[in-house]
Amino acid sequence: MxxxxxxxxxxxxxxxxxxxxxxxxxxxxxxxxxxxxxxxxxxxxxxxxxxxxxxxxxxxxxxxxxxxxxxxxxxxxxxxxxxxxxxxxxxxxxxxxxxxxxxxxxxxxxxxxxxxxxxxxxxxxxxxxxxxxxxxxxxxxxxxxxxxxxxxxxxxxxxxxxxxxxxxxxxxxxxxxxxxxxxxxxxxxxxxxxxxxxxxxxxxxxxxxxxxxxxxxxxxxxxxxxxxxxxxxxxxxxxxxxxxxxxxxxxxxxxxxxxxxxxxxxxxxxxxxxxxxxxxxxxxxxxxxxxxxxLPNPADWKGLEDAGNQVLVRPAFNILYMGLNPEKNAKLQDVRVRKALYMALNRDQLVATQLPEGAKVATQFMPDTVAGYNTGLEATKYDVEGAKALLKEAGAEGMTLQFAYPSEVSRPYMPDPQKIWDALSADLEAIGVKVEAVTKPWNGGYLDGVDNGLFDAWLLGWTGDYNSANNFIGTFFGADSNDFHTWSTDFGKTLSKELDETNGIVDEGERTTAYEALNQKIMEDYLPGLPISHSPPAxxxxxxxxxxxxxxxxxxxxxxxxxxxx
The missing domain is CATH 3.40.190.10 (Periplasmic binding protein-like II)
Structure with missing residues (x-):
């Protein structure tokens, strides 16, 4: 779906x-x-x-x-x-x-x-x-x-x-x-x-x-x-x-x-x-x-409050991520390349400079209020030299990455898409990646482009519909709704199967433990995409x-x- x-x-x-x-x-x-x-x-x-x-x-x-x-x-x-x-x-x-x-x-x-x-x-x-x-x-x-x-x-x-x-x-x-x-x-x-x-x-x-x-x-x-x-x-x-x-x-x-x-x-x-x-x-x-x-513009929050209004900041129940398409760009089929790209992203700086007060660096593809969130996972460290070394090891030095972002939109998890793209693309270029910019209007080709696998990488996110681990990682990587174009990859097929099996566990405690383990596996073994941050909309x-x-x-x-x- x-x-x-x-x-x-x-x-x-x-x-x-x-x-x-x-x-x-x-x-x-x-x-x-x-x-x-x-x-x-x-x-x-x-x-x-x-x-x-x-x-x-x-x-x-x-x-x-x-x-x-x-x-x-x-x-x-x-x-x-x-x-x-x-x-x-x-x-x-x-x-x-x-x-x-x-x-x-x-x-x-x-x-x-x-x-x-x-x-x-x-x-x-x-x-x-x-x-x-x-x-x-x-x-x-x-x-x-x-x-x-x-x-x-x-x-x-x-x-x-x-x-x-x-x-x-x-x-x-x-x-x-x-x-x-x-x-x-x-x-x-x-x-x-x-x-x-x-x-x-x-x-x-x-x-x-x-x-x-x-x-x-x-x-x-x-x-x-x-x-x-x-x-x-x-x-x-x-x-x-x-x-x-x-x-x-x-x-x-x-x-x-x-x-x-x-x-x-x-x-x-x-x-x-x-x-x-x-x-x-x-x-x-x-x-x-x-x-x-x-959704007042985060830049306006202080001015609105100073004028006597109340800015009600919602708890962040969302995720901003950088999607990756290994079906289009063969370099991305190597997990070392995906990990190198992740290490290149200075997400602490991004959160501090481009996102509203209260935003957090993501450690996995769901917020911490969802059962199955793995509290033991730490954010991937920003490491330019380590990222360069991994790209070299994978034979991907100087790789080209077509990286897309949407125009004519502001989302709760992505207030200013172009500024976020500017920051992330600069990080990628710093490790030798040649970034090709692509931008399309949100409802004028961008979402269709994501769904049809037209980009190597892209910015997108998700605000949860309800409080369920499957509503996050199942939506992203499940067999019925895989938006990361990993269907033909071995790790994608395995992950979809594991998600279906975990979602089918009736016992709540056992299922929560299984989701915690699966979140760790997603981040450490598969890394099908790059979770960036959680932002509190207002x-x-x-x-x-x-x-x-x-x-x-x-x-x-x-x-x-x-x-x-x-």
């Missing part, structure tokens, strides 16, 4: 209009914790605050049905409307109960029994129960060919196959034992289950609304897709519901769900104002026309905003936010 679209910030492939005519049916002193003030109990309007929280969004939503979405700007909105069986503990990447109060696996890890929260209703008045859970899973499983090859991307990525498809799905069946008990059976074990259910794409949606809106009727239209009626009138169980998407004014308005089963949202309305340019978002924050926006909130907790998954909830009137 190629993850090109899952890496993008905003993906606008839908050819259908999502406009709605009306209501839808239905490490700093104040910022190091990534949390604003705790807010108050009760609603903001009742206490003299504003009844609206306005967020400056970088792009328009792809579609309002989270099952067919794959981009962060869409999920930022749908997260407020929908809930899943599992949620995410605020401020962490850890799973916690949401619509399921508890879950229990069978001894072989193939059958999972979910005890469901009772008294929950969808915003169209329909009851949430085990039958609704099973309807949702069967709906996700039974997709037409257009959806399977296109927007049902996260299901394909996690479950691997669909009903009647050539690839066997991880998902086998769902049974409603009673209203409060749903049993999901898998065809084979994976360590990603059930934590994958924290993904927005697995949100529970009203079966009645899905049926009435012909929700699975996705059609191809030009370069994009034509979505059914339901895609513009979604129905969930969350603290907010969709009121209107005003395409002319580029705003999406959510209103509080007053029948929400839990604590009611503290602010009556959320408005997402689409402002593609980051500098314009900053200007609108300073003018008070928005209350927050994501979001900024304006004066008077309280109650917002930053998420390492960028999965912030806004129902706890209050805004005081200026």
């Amino acid at each position: 190629k993850l090109t679209r899952l890496r993008t910030t905003v993906v606008l492939t839908a050819a259908v209009s999502l406009g709605l005519a009306g209501c839808a049916q239905s490490d700093r002193e104040s910022t190091s914790s990534g949390t604003t003030g705790s807010g108050s109990s009760g609603t903001a309007a009742a206490e003299g605050g504003s009844d609206t929280f306005t967020f400056g969004a970088a792009g328009a939503p792809e579609v309002f049905d989270p099952y067919y979405a794959s981009d962060g700007e869409t999920f930022r909105i749908t997260r407020q409307i929908f809930q899943g069986l599992l949620g995410i503990k605020p401020g962490t990447a850890d799973a916690q109960p949401e619509l399921a109060e508890s879950w229990e696996p069978s001894d072989d890890g193939l059958t999972w029994t979910f005890k469901l929260r009772q008294g929950v209703k969808f915003t169209d008045g329909e009851a949430f129960n085990a039958a609704a859970v099973c309807y949702n899973f069967e709906r996700m499983f039974e997709q037409n060919e257009v959806a399977q090859a296109g927007p049902a991307e996260y299901w394909a990525y996690t479950m691997l196959g669909f009903k009647g498809g050539e690839t066997e799905s991880l998902y086998k069946s769902c049974e409603a034992k009673d209203d409060a008990t749903a049993v999901i059976t898998l065809n084979r074990y994976t360590s990603d289950f059930p934590v994958m259910l924290t993904l927005e794409s697995f949100s529970m949606q009203s079966p009645k609304a899905l049926k009435d809106g012909d929700a699975n009727n996705v059609q191809k239209e030009g370069e994009g897709f034509k979505y059914p009626a339901y895609a513009s009138a979604p129905v969930g169980t969350g603290p907010y519901k969709l009121e209107k998407y005003d395409e002319a004014n580029k705003t999406i308005t959510l209103v509080r769900n007053d029948d929400f089963w839990g604590e009611k949202a503290k602010t009556a309305n959320i408005v997402f104002k689409i402002i593609p340019d980051e500098s314009t978002r900053r200007q609108e924050l300073e003018a008070g026309s928005i209350n927050a926006y994501d 979001l900024v909130v304006g004066k008077g905003v309280e109650g917002l907790t930053a998420s390492p998954l960028t999965a912030e909830m806004f129902d706890t936010v209050t805004v005081s009137k200026s």
